[in-house]
Amino acid sequence: MSRGKNLKDTIAKNGLAHVMAAHSPLSACLAEEAGFDGLWASGFELSALYGVPDMSLTTMTQHLDMVRAMADRSTLPIVADIDTGFGNALNVIHAIQQYERAGASAVVIEDKSFPKVTSLVADGRQELVRIEEFQGKVEAALATRADPDFLIIARTEALIAGLGEQEALTRAAAYEAAGADMILIHSKQKDPGEVESFVRAWSGKVPIVIVPTAYPEMNEERIRKLGKIAMVIYGNHAIRASVTAMKDVFARIRRDGGIQNVNSDIVSVEEIFRLQGMEMAKAEEKRFLR
Ligand code: SPV
Ligand code: MG
Numbered sequence: 001m002s003r004g005k006n007l008k009d010t011i012a013k014n015g016l017a018h019v020m021a022a023h024s025p026l027s028a029c030l031a032e033e034a035g036f037d038g039l040w041a042s043g044f045e046l047s048a049l050y051g052v053p054d055m056s057l058t059t060m061t062q063h064l065d066m067v068r069a070m071a072d073r074s075t076l077p078i079v080a081d082i083d084t085g086f087g088n089a090l091n092v093i094h095a096i097q098q099y100e101r102a103g104a105s106a107v108v109i110e111d112k113s114f115p116k117v118t119s120l121v122a123d124g125r126q127e128l129v130r131i132e133e134f135q136g137k138v139e140a141a142l143a144t145r146a147d148p149d150f151l152i153i154a155r156t157e158a159l160i161a162g163l164g165e166q167e168a169l170t171r172a173a174a175y176e177a178a179g180a181d182m183i184l185i186h187s188k189q190k191d192p193g194e195v196e197s198f199v200r201a202w203s204g205k206v207p208i209v210i211v212p213t214a215y216p217e218m219n220e221e222r223i224r225k226l227g228k229i230a231m232v233i234y235g236n237h238a239i240r241a242s243v244t245a246m247k248d249v250f251a252r253i254r255r256d257g258g259i260q261n262v263n264s265d266i267v268s269v270e271e272i273f274r275l276q277g278m279e280m281a282k283a284e285e286k287r288f289l290r
Pocket of ligand 2: 043044083
């Protein structure tokens, strides 16, 4: 079964796919063990991992390599965040070929201009491409995918850019007309009202994807009640959780003058061995090393 089919099946069965951000094979494994339905190969998380802003500074190759590495270590479907598609519709064609071969199940492509600015930053320069131009990108993606279950998710940044609900609905309808499998609506309002209003007004046939980072009260119970939403992406919780944990442990080691106190509060070295697949490596040594 293709990984794209897995994602579609999860949605058909459960109504809602729970997708966790990942920025490394290790975070992908942890998301899988926690029971998520898919991985979000987040551009924001990868940029943070490299210590640079999420402003089209990391390259497609860097992101693609990470998608490949995650696909090698996790069986979960990967929703690849391909930002603007790395250029125009021709760049999108190249990207879709590459990401599908790399083992992704879906891509999210957004209607911002390249180079983009991350969505949640205050006073970010948010410029959108023309609707027709973005329809061309969506059509290029659809014409390129080899597997019909490889999902093309069109993301409109109209609310992020402050253009209002009507523009967001117009764009979403135009992207559905171009063939998008789902519409991702993003918002940076601190309460869910903006997205809820969009979802209620949405009369399209394709389902909606949300990334509720800015409005965390939008929990899964509320999402299900609202309806029309088929996927929730927890956009940056892997990198934020890692930073929280590292800050805390590093500070304690400095304060305590050693590792004697933190030792029992962090996972054991054996747990890392387990996550690395050490047991299998030892069995292979036994079997094949002569
Ligand atoms: C990402 O995780 O890279 C996203 C979501 O695109 S956001 O950062 O909220 O725009
Ligand atoms: Mg992104």
